[in-house]
Amino acid sequence: MTRLTLTAAILRRKLLQALTCGGCSLSLSLSLSLSRQRKPHVATLKPVSKSDRLGQLILEEPSELGSDEMEVELAPTENQKSEQELEEFQRVVSMLHPHGNADAAGDCRREAAVEIRRMAKEDADARETLAMLGAIPPLIGMLDAELDLDSQITALYALLNLAIGNDMNKAAIVKAGAVHKMLRLIRPESPPEVHNPLSEAIVANFLSLSALDANKQIIGLSGAVPFLIKSLRQNKNCRQDALRALFNLSIVATNSQHLIESGIIDTLLTAIGDMEVTDHALATLSNLVASSAEARQRLTRANDSIPILIDVLGWTDASSCQEKSAYVLMVMAHKSHADRAAMSEAGISGALLELTLIGTPLAQKRASRILQMMRSKKGKEISESSFAVSAPMTVEGKGKAKVEEVAGEMSDEKMAVKQLVQQSLHCNMRRIARRANLPEEIMPVEHLNKVLAVSSTSKSLPF
Template identity: 50%
Template sequence: MATCHRHNPTNLAAVVLDNHRSSTSLCSSFSRSSFRRKLIHSLRCGGGCSDKPKHKPLPDDDDDSRSDSTKKNGPGSEKLSELLRLSEDDEDEVKKKTAALDELKNVVKGLQCDDVLWGAKQVRRLTKEDPVARTTLALLGAIPTLVGMLDSRGNDLDFQISALYALLNLGIANPENKAAIVKAGAVHKMLNLIESSDQLLDRSVAEAIVANFLGLSALDVNKPIIGSSGAIPFLVKMLKDGDSSSGSQAKQDTLRALYNLSISPSNISPLLETDVVQFFVSSLGDMEVSERILLILSNVVSTLEGRKAVSSIPNVFPILIDALSWNDSPGCQEIASYILMVMAHKSYVDRQAMIEAGVVSALLELTLIGSNLAQKRASRLLECLRVDKGKQVSENCVGGSGGTLSAPLCGASPSFADPHLQECPDEDDMMSEEKKAVKHLVQQSLQNNMRRIVKRANLPQDFVPSDHLKSLTSSSTSKSLPF
């Protein structure tokens, strides 16, 4: 007999409630562990991984991952942005260079075609301050075309001036272009332009030619070529017949071009064939051009024929000696002393002419108040002149008797001296004027030195008595000078 089990309603409700509680607890446990696992997985992947590739993260999760990624990759992003900006700048720079190159190509194309005058003006404009354009245009073949323009349009002044100044700008600070311009025959074409002119050469064209000679002569290899081509007579003519204003640009350019050419010894003879040396000596005294003229003369006296030409000019030594007293122009003093020093060391006749012109007193003054370089040169020249003067006194004391007595024996006592030697003039009498000048200069130098010492010591200016200085300098002689 089967046993019939009756369910108590109260017990059934309790079972259902227990099952619901266990199910709720199991679901809660599963969801927590799953969330923890997903969170750990996300942290290991850096927030960018997911079990399901197509899963879209929640808005909050997306914001957090973006902020973490930005913090982590911030420096790298800045570097990447900087590289991108640099690449953009490089692209802009390349575009600019490409555009500039295309412009230069168009200019050269204009030079080689019908629009030649426009091309020359563009070359002049582009090469005025751009060294890269000078090199590029020369490589593109602009120089031969511009040189050819110098003799292709007759008396078209605008055509000639544009070509001349275009060549001038191409050679600025560019030795390669200067050599290429001369090699292309520009010097001879410029001279042909001068000679072929039926009337007086236009002043603007002549000044443009002078400016080109100045620029081209700065290169050493061009100096002999320009000097032997006949450019020197043209420059001398421009110097003498040009603007009377000593400070004019054309006159200064001409003097500088002649100076550049005089550096080469091979150009001294063409200079001497003109009367420019005489013109230079007569122009000394004009302070705007005197220093440049003295520089040219210093190159001229470097050769034997140059020294002969300079010494043959009347009153050349008094004029040069006068330049030693130009205290407001130390450069002129230094160059003038150099010219006299070179000529004195090479020629006994020139030394005698300098002594007769009164160079000793001027040199003594220069050794005291001149610049350091002028003092050294004056001392060397005085040493040379003193040796000659000692020889001259010795010969005068001998009186032609053939003896070898020295100058100090002129002052010997009458009982031991030769009768002829007693008639020899005293050296002190011969040098009385010079000794007076020396004493005056030494006294002036001592006074200046004492004033400087007193000033350094912050003492009263009347601290040094003048009578005491006179007593100190009254016994001074030329032996105290820095010969």
């Protein structure tokens, strides 16, 4: 009975000792086994003796951890991970098409929208995969008015995350009819200055979708402009998103008419002064005045529009706003003599002179261009008036004396005006030098003349 209880290892050792003589065969079998472990096995026709074969089989004891191949199979591969993620995406998308009673189906769809929002938040591959699996149409279907508010908001933010950085998804969302469904969700009776999560989610989606050029005109024609302007005026939580969406729409010239008719000019002028939105407000205004004559006319007729824009030229701590305001004034001065006269009456010269000295290079260029346009027009008027005075100088007798007397009076008036202009220039230069922290002696009037004398004669506007 004791022999039957021997372990397999002891039995192998007994057999090895019985078959080997003096340990030579054992060493030979050991060397053969080690060489086979180092080299790949190649089938040969050489016969193997029974003793060597038995010794090899005895020495090949299995390891406790198993072979390397077993360890690779146990660890999940990249393909397996991809398959698991794909199965998870398919499961979530299938939850958007639930079966059963209405309450259970609504909860299931809402849970799926939450999962899609989480998956697509920071994973570009997940956005693409979920869209390819068909997640967009059922999410847009959740925007129907009969569903509860939480489901609608959750679906909106899921769509928003799917559209992040993915132009194909942006186009697919608009093509599936999301714009009109979002507009049907708007509740006009909502009071102003009240936190409205649904409106804020809609504005965020309009901002994301309007970033794609192919969607700009579709959104502009859809009737979304009045809603965005109202959100800019009334909802402080999403006014920046609304303004940026309006800026995206203003890039397309065909949207200018809808923006102007909705009262965007007055809204943008009202927003100027709030440093959170002034830069985008001026950028939107720049697009409008550059592409639409009606926008320039509306801006001219608006109350205090020119003084507001001139005041921005003095914002030394907001150089970007200075550049954009100078661009708007430059376009208006280039297009209309009446606007140049209004700018002159509002005292734009001092602000422009200061900007040419201490502004950014782009602001200096635009300010110099405005000064050039105003100076060239003034010089034209002076030459015409001088021709009218000197033309009758050939009259003889009393008429000649009378004309000379008028000419003398005009010369005295011109000299007085010239002195006043020189005094004003000196005062302005001293004030500008003080604001620039520069000594007055290094800012003579001759330098001002060099600044005003713009060498370029091109009529093209510096953009």
